[in-house]
Amino acid sequence: MDDDDLRRGRPTNHKVYGEALAILAGDALNTLPFELLSRETKDAALAIALIRELAAATGPEGMIGGQVLDTCHPVEARQEQCRFVAAASLPKLQQIHRMKTGALIRCACRMGAITALGAQPPAETLAAIDTYGRAIGLAFQIVDDILDVTATEEQMGKKTNKDSEKGKLTYPSLVGLEKSRAYLAEQVRVADEMTRQLGPNAMLLSQLAHDLANRSN
Amino acid sequence: MDDDDLRRGRPTNHKVYGEALAILAGDALNTLPFELLSRETKDAALAIALIRELAAATGPEGMIGGQVLDTCHPVEARQEQCRFVAAASLPKLQQIHRMKTGALIRCACRMGAITALGAQPPAETLAAIDTYGRAIGLAFQIVDDILDVTATEEQMGKKTNKDSEKGKLTYPSLVGLEKSRAYLAEQVRVADEMTRQLGPNAMLLSQLAHDLANRSN
Secondary structure: OOOOOEEOOEEOHHHHHOHHHHHHHHHHHHHHHHHHHHHHOOOHHHHHHHHHHHHHHHOOOOHHHHHHHHHOOOHHHHHHOOOOOOOOOHHHHHHHHHHHHHHHHHHHHHHHHHHHHOOOOOHHHHHHHHHHHHHHHHHHHHHHHHHHHHOOHHHHOOOOOHHHHOOOOOHHHHHHHHHHHHHHHHHHHHHHHHHHHHOHHHHHHHHHHHHHHHOOO | OOOOOEEOOEEOHHHHHOHHHHHHHHHHHHHHHHHHHHHHOOOHHHHHHHHHHHHHHHOOOOHHHHHHHHHOOOHHHHHHOOOOOOOOOHHHHHHHHHHHHHHHHHHHHHHHHHHHHOOOOOHHHHHHHHHHHHHHHHHHHHHHHHHHHHOOHHHHOOOOOHHHHOOOOOHHHHHHHHHHHHHHHHHHHHHHHHHHHHOHHHHHHHHHHHHHHOOOO
8 A cells, every 4th residue: 555666675466466466465364364263263252252352453443444544644645535534643643553553463462362361361461461562562663663764775675764755644753763762662661561460471572572672674 | 446437326435535445445344244243243153153154255265266366367467467367268257256256145145044043054954045145146147247248337337348348257258148148047946946945934035036137237
């Protein structure tokens, strides 16, 4: 949808196979997990709990809805087709991130906990992993926004500076680089706090949060 | 994907809202039923049985896979991007129809039976409704192909003759109009036979098959 030529240094799907097949590949990958979860999970209650998480995180209230808001936000689109979306603002940016990438990352954390602990994990544990997931989801996006401004195209394997060129909402464009980095540090702090609550088994989750915050591509 | 301006006499989604939002509307409608089924169906075993049917019918082995084959079949696409798809033939056309529209119509029939009779309906009943679903799915598509040749644009509320213009596989283009009508009659006969097996409660299903075969738009 950003019509980029490259992703991770390789030509994008629609450039190689055409738009129709690229759309259908996305549709197929959107449907396949529901098939796998319903066919391969032996415990029906567990399968339903997992499917409910995934459907809510990817559907109109999650990733897809977030992409709609994001699509409607660039200046040129807002004027043409998306008059119903309110003006640019930090709360709007946060809502887009929470839905577009955050919901799926958070869902991956929750589904892991549900798979390990059963269809109804202890509320406190699920709340901690949920807060952790929100924090690293937001961290991921802030880093993405920062790298779009500071990294080279070679480093990223995709075009940089495209968000600002398109007038997209980003953390650096709204609050500047310094405040963006402070927001990022705050998310890592929250993630660390939650992994401490989750106990020594969650050490790798803490490492993941730090690696994610320090990634350079 | 056929880039039509009209559907049922009204402007198509991508003409009104742009391609990105049209794609996302499709993605959302593809995900929403899994959310509804997993959230609203009280019996977990029933919910899983329904989700399994829907995911298989819409996923890469069903509707989406059929659309891929269909996309790869027009002469111009085959030469450019889809060298892996074999040449035009009646078995290939039947496979496309079975997957692209047939799987979803058949799935609607099976899901109705499962909802009415429980997660594991009697094998004979499910087999009869399955065969019925296949027959009306195929009938629907044959009628669609015939109307593309014989109906006016005004009648259909969309562009006609577009399949043949694009070099798409259709029943009339492969076997002629007369044989296409004979195939159609055979599907209605099969649907009638299955509804007789299903008993007097299935009278409406027989009526549906006849209405579908005789539709003029």
